[in-house]
Amino acid sequence: MLQIKPILAALKRHKAGTILIALQIALTLAIVCNALFIIQQRVQRLSRPSGMNESNVLAITNRWVAVNDKDTASLTKTDVQALRQLPGVEDAMNTNSFPLRGGGWSTGVNLVPKENGKPAGQTTLYFVDEHALAVYGAQLIAGRNFTADEVIVADPKDIKSTPQVIVTKALADKLFPKGDALGKQMYLSGKDVPPSTIIGIVKQLQVPWSGIWANDFVENATLLPVQLTGSYGIYLIRAKPGQLAAVTKSAPEALLKTNRMRVISGERAIRTYEKVREDAYKNDRGMAILMGVICVILLAITAAGIVGLTSFWVGQRRKQIGVRRALGATKHDILSYFLTENLMIGIAGVVIGAGLAVGLNLWMVTQFEMARLSAVYVFAGVIALLLLGQAAVLAPAMRAAKVPPVEATRSV
Amino acid sequence: MFSYYLDLALRSLKRNKVLTALMVIAIALGIGACMTTFTVLHVLSGDPLPGKSARLFYPQIDPEDMDGYEPNKEPARQVTWIDGMNLLKAKRGERQALMTGGAVPVQPAQSGMDPFFSDARFTTADFFPMFETPFLFGRGWSEAEDNGKARVAVITRSLNDKLYGGNDSTGKILRMKDTAFRVIGVLDTWRPNPHFYDLNMGNYSATEDVFVPLTTARDLRFERNGSMNCWGRGGGDNEHIETATCVWLQFWVQLESADKAADYRTFLDNYSKEQKALGRFQRPSNVRLSNVMEWMDVNKVVPSDVRLQSWLALGFLLVCLVNTVGLMLAKFLRRAGELGVRRALGASKREVFVQLLVEAGVIGLAGGVGGLVLAFLGLWLVRLQPADYASLAHLDISMLLVTFMLALISSLLAGLLPAWRACQITPALQLKSQ
Numbered sequence: 083m084l085q086i087k088p089i090l091a092a093l094k095r096h097k098a099g100t101i102l103i104a105l106q107i108a109l110t111l112a113i114v115c116n117a118l119f120i121i122q123q124r125v126q127r128l129s130r131p132s133g134m135n136e137s138n139v140l141a142i143t144n145r146w147v148a149v150n151d152k153d154t155a156s157l158t159k160t161d162v163q164a165l166r167q168l169p170g171v172e173d174a175m176n177t178n179s180f181p182l183r184g185g186g187w188s189t190g191v192n193l194v195p196k197e198n199g200k201p202a203g204q205t206t207l208y209f210v211d212e213h214a215l216a217v218y219g220a221q222l223i224a225g226r227n228f229t230a231d232e233v234i235v236a237d238p239k240d241i242k243s244t245p246q247v248i249v250t251k252a253l254a255d256k257l258f259p260k261g262d263a264l265g266k267q268m269y270l271s272g273k274d275v276p277p278s279t280i281i282g283i284v285k286q287l288q289v290p291w292s293g294i295w296a297n298d299f300v301e302n303a304t305l306l307p308v309q310l311t312g313s314y315g316i317y318l319i320r321a322k323p324g325q326l327a328a329v330t331k332s333a334p335e336a337l338l339k340t341n342r343m344r345v346i347s348g349e350r351a352i353r354t355y356e357k358v359r360e361d362a363y364k365n366d367r368g369m370a371i372l373m374g375v376i377c378v379i380l381l382a383i384t385a386a387g388i389v390g391l392t393s394f395w396v397g398q399r400r401k402q403i404g405v406r407r408a409l410g411a412t413k414h415d416i417l418s419y420f421l422t423e424n425l426m427i428g429i430a431g432v433v434i435g436a437g438l439a440v441g442l443n444l445w446m447v448t449q450f451e452m453a454r455l456s457a458v459y460v461f462a463g464v465i466a467l468l469l470l471g472q473a474a475v476l477a478p479a480m481r482a483a484k485v486p487p488v489e490a491t492r493s494v
Numbered sequence: 495m496f497s498y499y500l501d502l503a504l505r506s507l508k509r510n511k512v513l514t515a516l517m518v519i520a521i522a523l524g525i526g527a528c529m530t531t532f533t534v535l536h537v538l539s540g541d542p543l544p545g546k547s548a549r550l551f552y553p554q555i556d557p558e559d560m561d562g563y564e565p566n567k568e569p570a571r572q573v574t575w576i577d578g579m580n581l582l583k584a585k586r587g588e589r590q591a592l593m594t595g596g597a598v599p600v601q602p603a604q605s606g607m608d609p610f611f612s613d614a615r616f617t618t619a620d621f622f623p624m625f626e627t628p629f630l631f632g633r634g635w636s637e638a639e640d641n642g643k644a645r646v647a648v649i650t651r652s653l654n655d656k657l658y659g660g661n662d663s664t665g666k667i668l669r670m671k672d673t674a675f676r677v678i679g680v681l682d683t684w685r686p687n688p689h690f691y692d693l694n695m696g697n698y699s700a701t702e703d704v705f706v707p708l709t710t711a712r713d714l715r716f717e718r719n720g721s722m723n724c725w726g727r728g729g730g731d732n733e734h735i736e737t738a739t740c741v742w743l744q745f746w747v748q749l750e751s752a753d754k755a756a757d758y759r760t761f762l763d764n765y766s767k768e769q770k771a772l773g774r775f776q777r778p779s780n781v782r783l784s785n786v787m788e789w790m791d792v793n794k795v796v797p798s799d800v801r802l803q804s805w806l807a808l809g810f811l812l813v814c815l816v817n818t819v820g821l822m823l824a825k826f827l828r829r830a831g832e833l834g835v836r837r838a839l840g841a842s843k844r845e846v847f848v849q850l851l852v853e854a855g856v857i858g859l860a861g862g863v864g865g866l867v868l869a870f871l872g873l874w875l876v877r878l879q880p881a882d883y884a885s886l887a888h889l890d891i892s893m894l895l896v897t898f899m900l901a902l903i904s905s906l907l908a909g910l911l912p913a914w915r916a917c918q919i920t921p922a923l924q925l926k927s928q
Contacts, residue, residue, distance in 0.1 A: 398828070
């Protein structure tokens with residue numbers, strides 16, 4: 083490190099180039115840190131478990147046409163029975179929604195009857211029957227499942243609550259932080275809503291939404307033993323292992339054979355759960371990939387810039403290098419001169435860049451739904467860029483080290 | 495002189511192909527990324543009704559009870575049936591329309607075609623003239639048909655193609671929910687972006703296929719879609735939705751001038767006060783009146799990811815430019831000897847400066863062409879995405895020009911510093927060392 087002084091003297095003669103490399107490193111660091119942070123946030127979100135056993139699940143959206151709303155209950159029942167008897171089907175049910183579907187019900191939930199105002203918690207409602215746990219593949223950690231005679235048929239506009247509910251652990255803990263939710267009563271928001279007793283707790287079950295706005299209650303779900311009437315419903319089917327492809331084909335056919343007064347069409351009408359998950363997180367995945375590509379290209383461009391400018395400097399200083407070699411400097415001395423020079427510019431760049439990265443993040447927090455950047459990313463970015471700089475400078479520096487001492491005697 | 499500079503520039507660029515390629519690629523990547531994201535942003539923040547949008551207004555009034563009241567909080571984003579009908583009947587604007595989204599089961603007459611659901615819009619007569627919808631055949635309905643709950647429908651060109659093979663279907667019968675409707679109009683292709691008149695349906699969703707009078711839709715209890723906010727007694731079920739304390743309708747009004755808009759705001763204020771005096775409203779009057787573009791801002795229509803991507807691309811371009819400045823600096827200074835000779839032979843500083851800027855400009859143009867190719871590629875990738883705005887991402891003429899201007903200006907800017915530095919060279923010093 084004895085060379086710092088001469089390096090500084092040399093850099094003073096190349097102010098513009100030095101500033102440009104430092105600036106480029108700073109800007110790259112600022113962008114790469116934030117991009118990596120965004121990638122991490124998105125990846126974290128899209129790898130969040132839904133609480134379902136996601137393999138072998140098929141969702142079919144069914145709409146009755148020209149059928150009186152009251153008659154849909156018996157038709158739905160026939161459908162579900164037909165589906166359960168289908169070869170390759172392990173279990174099936176009719177529901178209003180399921181995790182990551184993209185649309186569903188949400189309401190406030192309280193410990194006392196409450197019509198308006200801020201509820202104690204927010205929950206999604208899944209209207210299901212006693213097959214729900216098996217079809218979802220949700221894990222019951224306390225209490226019991228619904229029984230067949232607890233399941234009622236109701237019109238969506240009349241249903242306010244049911245005497246029994248199963249809730250997720252997240253919701254149970256939110257309402258009863260002591261962990262004694264089982265057997266307790268809760269109230270769904272609304273006027274004159276009767277209480278519901280928590281008869282079971284499942285480990286995990288996500289809400290139908292994947293957006294950031296649902297983050298506050300992402301695992302707060304309530305299962306109600308209700309079969310809704312109305313023209314719109316979803317059949318959620320669990321196929322036997324290896325039978326999903328066959329069931330995807332046979333189930334809609336079986337439904338149409340049972341009754342033709344229905345519409346099962348549109349790109350989202352028949353989806354395997356794999357597709358459901360893909361649809362739910364398509365934007366997050368796209369953003370993460372884009373950020374990744376941008377990072378790689380940025381780093382490549384910055385590296386190329388360093389190579390270009392250092393090569394120029396090496397070319398410019400051939401004579402001086404020759405003189406130094408002639409005066410006794412080893413190849414290693416020359417190599418380490420350029421590496422040190424780059425390191426110094428790099429350090430200046432990353433110091434500015436770290437400030438820029440934090441500033442950029444603070445600005446993004448105000449503009450976009452974004453969390454505060456953790457220092458780990460800045461630190462990782464700093465290390466990455468310093469290493470990148472050293473790697474980029476290596477080739478030109480080695481060329482410099484190869485300059486023979488005799489260069490000192492040449493006139494050009 | 496210019497062609498001579500151009501010749502010099504090309505020679506110089508050919509001499510160091512790797513460096514030239516690096517600069518061109520850097521600019522092309524920066525420009526390509528910027529143009530892709532800017533085009534998406536441009537398309538998404540576009541004016542859905544150019545020339546008209548400044549005269550269309552979306553009124554907001556505050557009909558809720560005192561529960562959760564905060565002074566000057568944004569009022570409800572939709573209106574109740576009672577308020578919507580009152581504002582509609584008041585006819586204080588040039589035109590006005592009340593509407594909601596919905597879905598209708600269409601039962602085709604053809605035996606081979608299964609029934610299907612179509613997205614629908616339940617609205618009032620002024621919808622068509624107010625939004626200047628193009629008609630392929632027929633017309634919209636009149637106020638009399640609104641009042642008479644007429645069984646009439648306007649359909650879009652795509653539904654007309656599907657059901658009637660593209661022929662003039664006016665006068666034909668269309669069965670929906672077991673009811674016969676008479677087709678009175680067919681809309682030509684019309685897709686305002688964003689879907690400004692009702693943002694509950696997805697900000698960039700396609701136009702609904704079926705239009706039916708709102709009164710008719712209510713009479714037949716057609717299924718409505720969209721958001722509904724209730725308070726107090728609520729009760730937003732499909733039977734009693736007219737009297738429920740719920741907002742679920744969109745109301746648009748056309749006002750020809752700023753004065754009329756101010757008058758309308760006063761009218762809304764008076765209406766709120768009057769309703770409060772009557773006991774229907776409880777909150778103090780709190781009214782808003784936004785035109786189309788203001789309403790898009792209020793609703794933050796442009797996805798934040800798209801804005802984020804645009805900023806990211808801009809940062810990316812900045813890094814690419816800094817990179818190019820550095821490389822150009824290296825390149826120009828390396829030619830100090832050559833430039834020294836030119837200066838000694840009589841070229842002025844200015845001429846050397848211009849010569850170097852021409853070289854920078856050539857790189858910029860090449861980068862611009864590369865950027866354009868990348869932008870086309872980028873937009874093609876965007877169109878492959880499943881987002882509802884994906885199909886809209888196309889480069890138009892204005893964005894094409896912007897691309898080249900951006901490429902040229904940024905590369906000239908990038909060339910300024912290196913060129914200025916290079917023409918500071920003292921010719922004598924250079925000649926001496928030769």
